[in-house]
Amino acid sequence: MTLDTDPGVAPQEEKLEMAADLTAAKEVAATDIPPELVAQSFGGYLRAWMARIRSGDSGVLPVLLGLIGITIVFEIISPNNVFLNTGNLVNLFQQSAVFMVLGMAEIFVLLLGEIDLSVGYVGAVGGAIAIQLVQPVTINLPWWLAIAFALVVCALIGAGMGFLITRLRLPSFVVTLAGYLIFNGVLLIILLLGPFSGYPTLCTSSCSGAQNNSHIIYQLMWGTIDPTVSWIGLAVIVALFGGSMWWRDSKRRRSGLVAPPPSLTFLKIALIAVIGVVLLLICNANRGRGVVQVVGVPWVIPIVLALLVVWMVLLERTRFGRYVYAVGGNPEAARRAGVNVNRVRTLAFALCSATAGIAGLLYAANQGGLSNNVNGGQLVLYAVAAAVIGGTSLFGGRGRALHGVLGGLVIGAIYNGLYLLGLAAQYQFIATGIVLLVAVTVDALSRRGAATGARA
Amino acid sequence: MSNGDDGSRPAQGAPGPPSPAPTASSATPLLRLRGIEKHFGAVQALYGVNLDLPAGAITCLVGDNGAGKSVLTRTISGIHQPDKGEVFWEGRPVHIRSPRDASRLGIETVYQDLALADNLDIVQNMFLGRERTRRGLLDEDSMEHTAKETLASLRVTTVRSIRQPVVSLSGGQRQSVAVAKAVMWNSKLVLLDEPTAALGVVQTAQVLALVRRLRDRGLGVMMISHNLNDVFEVADRIAVMYLGRIVAEKPASELDRQTTVQYMTTGGELYIAERQAALGA
Structure with missing residues (x-):
């Protein structure tokens, strides 16, 4: 979505400057921060960016390169080169959505240097609660109320675990491992409630009025937006987003603050517009087979992007x-x-679990229901993997929500590509594991690079 | 103990060359400690400490390991409460019960381990805990302006961009940022805990120049240091601690390195006299 554009700074030239400073300190004039140190041209920016990558802070570059690599490989080796088919790409986005949202959830606690192993089952509990609440034969709550209730429950679960971690000073690894087991059990209990013998479903097609709430949750994943509406929506979003970005950057430039050069701001806006247009072209092409026409952006895409x-x-x-x-x-x-560290930690766990609840909803919508097949253990590993592959550090303090989305896309692409090749789950696990190892290595090496480069 | 009249207390506050308001500041020092005692369980850390910290002067607190320098600093900055004794801030008696109380009075402490978050940039660190917001969102522009002005006014000019993360700074630059952070909040007294420890020669020079600039702005500065080179380079006044007591508090011009070392290692005449008295009794 965006280039990582902080005016990156390499520590290489530090020694030189330090030597210069002996005299600088004696200068009478109160010198400002030297303007040449803040890159103002596009070229200068590019150089600063390169320097920062060399110094170890590579941002989203590795994951973007990885995505491109994976795409090329799968496009070449997939049968009939179907990987880049519009139908498959939309499918890929839908498959990745759960990983993306779980990755974003996990980032809240990874940023603190903690981990949450329970996101898979807590999310599934959220999904199960929502499904049970919209069942027409039992409760039939309005869909939005059901979702809100499910997410609040998830947030409370997270806050409870956060409370144990901060107040009793228990390690998050153990508390959330206990949560993993507990909520696996809770999930099974919730699934068994009501007259569905452990398999509450969502209404997927030809739904009557009473099944409306159930159908709407299904549509979170599968519903599509009318192509015309989606084009208008994209135009409005790009105009608003680009306009505010341009306004903010030029205001900062005018008042002499650190800001990218106009060309870079323009490039970022253009990039967002191009990504949006490509996405819409993919989604608005007919991906139906035979006579049935299927077009439009699935609702899940704007949902994930809005969350991002x-x-x-x-x-x-x-x-x-x-x-x-x-x-x-x-x-x-x-x-x-003066930061209330405990409150920040507890809130982060609550937000993590609530976000996981959204992922659980999308998972349930994707499956058209929930059963005891939910593999929360695998989901949590994919969540951590998505965050780390995206560029979030396991050691705390570094990461962005964007990383969850990009990492989730990588995992979704591996999943999808290997499926197209007809390779079963075992290869998917191995491939994802290798990608995760590569991502952690990049993280560890870049940390080491940053530490040694800075202090030298 | 006999700290009533040892004759070593300086009459004047700031004898250094650029003393902005000599009469006023010497009459009522910014901070005055009288008879401060502190013990932790059976261990007595401070014995009747008297200390004046005037504005516009650098007071260096020296002493061997375990002399009580850090305890004294933490008492001033509100982390410890004294068991006995009085604290006067600008002549008024005060009780500093927490670091927040200290900042409210205008006392900021720059700790030895810096208290900067490596992953945040300079602006973010300088405003940590006191961020400015507009309509619920961080007001980055205004914070960046202020941080830039503060750094410029202290002539911290070696950082390339105030948007670079602190991890990419050298030790001297980090220390400068920590000091600038302390100064930005209209502080009147800055306590520096070993600001030059673990710094190279050039970086030490940078930080000491910065400390002098604080004094020239009229701030009171108390600097703890082990390094007598640094102490004699910047100090206007020197206070020597020995086993929980202030054994000397004099203008730097009245002390030389040898005497200071003697005070630090033996407690000087005061302690020797005391011991002889005890032995005689």
Whole structure:
């Protein structure tokens, strides 16, 4: 979605500057920060970016390269080159959605340097609650109320685990491992409630009025947006988003703050527009087989993207988000700065579980119901893998919501590509494991690179 | 103990060359400690400590390991509460019960282990815990402006961009950021705990220059240091601690390295006299 565009700075030139500073300190004029140090041209920006990648802070570059690599490989080796078919790509987005959202959930706690092993089953509990609440023969709650209730329950579960972790100082690994087991059990109990013998379903087609609420939850994944509406929507979003971005960057440039050059701002907006157009072209092409025409953007795509935007704003533009990073980077510094570290931790666990609840809903919608087949253990591993593959550090303090989406896409692509090849689950596990190893290696190496490069 | 009149207490506050308001600051020091005692269980850490920290002067607190420098610093910054004794802030008696109380008075502490979050950039670190917001979102522009002005006014000019993460800074730069962070909040007294420990020669020079700039702005500075080179380079006044007592508190011009070391290692005349008295009794 975006280039990582902080005016990256390489530590290489530090020695030189330090030597210069001996004289600089004696200068009488109160010098400002030297303007040449803040790249103002596109070329300068590119150089700063390259320098930052060399210094170990590679941002989303590895995962983007990985995605391109995976795409090329699967397109070549998939039978009849179906990988890049529009139908398969839409399918790929839908399959990846659960991984993406779970990855975003896990990032909240990974940023703190903690881990949540329960996201898979807590999410499934959220999905199961929502499904049970919209069953026409039993409760038949309005769909939005059912979803809200399910997410609140998930948030409370997360807050409870966060409470144990912060107040009793229990390790998050153990508390959430207990949560993994407990909520696996709770899930089975919820599934057995009501007259569905452990397999409550959603109404998938030809639904009557009473089944409306059930159908709407199914449509979260499978419903599509009218092509015309989607084009208008894209135009509005790009205009609003690009406009505000342009306005903000040019305001910062005018007042002499650190800001990318206009060309880069323009490039970012253009990139978002291009991605949007390509996405819509893919989704609005007919992907139906035979006489049935299937077109339109599945609702799940705007849902995931909206979640991404909300979580990015929360993490990168609010006080709470800033504190999450601070606690992950140096809890003692945060505490001394007056941050209520326990509250931030507890809230992060609550948000993680609530986000997992959204993933559970999408999972249930994708399956058209829930059964005891939910493999929460595998889901949580994919969640952590998605976050780490995307570029979030396991050691806390580094990561973005975007990483969950990109990493989820990688996992979805592996899953999808190997399925197309007719390779069964075992190869999918192996391939995902290898990708995860590569991602963790990149993370560890870049950390080491940053540490040695900076102090030298 | 006999800290009533040992004759070593300086009459004047700031004898250093650029003392902005000599009469006022020497009359009522920014912070005045009288008879501060602190013990942890059976261990007495501070014995009747008297100390004046005037504005516009650098007071260096020196002493061997375990002399009580850090306990004294933490008492001033509100982490410990004294068991006995009085604290006067600008002449008024005060009780500093928490670090928050200390910042409210205008006392900021720069800790030895820095208290910066490596993964945040300079602006984010300087405003950590006191972020400015507009309509619920962080007001990055205004924070960046202020941070930039503060750094410029302290002439911390070596950082390439105030948007670079602290992890990419050198030790001296990090220390400078930590000091600038302390100064930004209209503080009047800055406590520096070993600001030059683990720094190279050039970086130490940077930080010491920064400390002098704080004094020239009229701030009170208390600097703890093990390094007598640094102490004699910047100190206007030197206070020597020995086994929980202040055994000397003099203008730097009245002390030389040898005497200071003597105070640090033996407690000086005060302690020797005391011991002789005890032995004689």
